[in-house]
Amino acid sequence: MPHTFPGHFPATRLRRARANDFTRRLARENRLSVDDLIYPVFVTEGEAVDVAAMPGVRRHTLDGLIREAAEAVELGIPALVLFPVIDPSKKTPDAAEAANPDGLIPQSIRAIKAEFPQLGVMTDVALDPYTSHGQDGVIDEDGYVINDPTIGILAEQMRAHAEAGADIVSPSDMMDGRIAAMRQALEGDGHVNTVIMSYAAKFASCYYNPFREAVGSAANLGKADKRTYQVDPANTDEALREVALDLKEGADMVMVKPGMPYLDIIHRVKETFGVPTFAYHVSGEYAMLKAAINNGWLDERAAVLECLMSFKRAGCDGVLTYFAKDAARWLAE
């Protein structure tokens, strides 16, 4: 082909490194691997039921949970994270069931650890699946979530998880000072190696709605929202302050949540603190992708892997995603 401008050529041709598969592989800056994945699983006291807004996701019985754990181990997924679906009759204003040492989550942890001691088990420390009002803490007569009494209950809930053998406890409540209380409780009980992954920068997002349906807190919450404790989606500096405080109080790893709409936050957190940083690719993000995929508008494998890569590029060490099993399979091919 003739030169359009004889004697002139681009000094740098970035396309050279893109021209062949082997050069693309050599030049690749980020990599997604099965080691990056944490698999969220819903476990129920009742019958196994699908989650309507999350095609392919179900609430599992204890037996189903063990099958999920077996699959995770088989696929090489390092850890799963458990979310409880509690019988509505056990929900109370003070979430007393959350701290039951023989409750659904402690039982689930023990069952997994008995079969698969090598599989990391992470738990969500939060009261919303247990409160009759669907908030993440105890409330006053105006419905305001009261910070300090909530922390006490959360620490008791976490104790039950740690005692049952949880490897990582993960507070998702956004109360001030909860990490210090939890770290103190863990040290006091001799659980010196229990990891705290704090949902440090958790935003007041609409993308949690399918999750709230899944754990059955949506109806209880009604028209109420969580803006008096979760971070305003308009804020960045505030998210960094949250992370700084949680690290100071004893968090080992931090999470940003939701994922894709908050890649800028992930990037700043990683740049600023250089600590193990995770994203929660949440239920609404899953629902959004599945809707497009199931309509034939997006290719599932390509869309999901590109999305998960965006977390790595932003600076994540790992990601909690409902696509964990699929991604692990695709990455093994």
Ligand SMILES: NCc1[nH]cc(CCC(=O)O)c1CC(=O)O
């Ligand atoms: N505090 C509970 C909790 N833990 C994880 C999620 C959301 C996860 C998801 O949407 O996938 C929520 C919901 C909420 O804060 O309302």
Ligand SMILES: [Mg+2]
């Ligand atoms: Mg905080």
